[in-house]
Amino acid sequence: MADPYFFGYGSLVNLATHDFPDPHPARLKGWRRAWRHTDLRPVAFLxxxxxxxxxxxxxxxxxxKNDWAALDEREWAYDRVPTTQSVTHPLTHDVEIAVYAVPRDRQNDPTNRHPLLLSYIDVVVQGYLRAFGEGGADRFFATTDGWDAPILNDRAEPRYPRHQQLKPTETHFVDDRLKRLSAPIVQTA
Structure with missing residues (x-):
């Protein structure tokens, strides 16, 4: 029987946000990331x-043990989609891989009422910097749609439940890349 694995492309890349074993860098062909809002959550997410x-x-x-319950709870607004044949990875044993994606009919564009959270972006980019270096973090920005959406600067009081403390160089990297994209940052009220 194949071992179950997930493919994380956002906060799950940041190993400080979970304790699932045997993490490995991988690539998913035929997909990209997008910032979307859904009626299931108050803010936009990947x-x-x-x-x-x-x-x-x-x-x-x-x-x-094929126990998806904890991950399904964490990713409750997503559907779990089989993607085994689309993932390139270093494992040599038989695996089944799934990715979490918001159902198409529940996706909406982010708005001022439903913005992106800077604390969430920080966590994701920190994960990419640590796993893939600056080049990988730059590829994250390039393969993610929706950078024109409003981004709520919640760093002083993070709203993202798995927020992490960034090193000054990581914060500078995030701020620099968002500036290059002319991403609209709005201050908390």
């Missing part, structure tokens, strides 16, 4: 969307 011309980097990790 989802994977099909794109036959794209490939994204991320992290796979093992789901022990």
């Amino acid at each position: 989802t994977a969307v099909p794109d036959p011309d794209c490939e994204i980097e991320g992290m796979i990790a093992h789901v022990p």
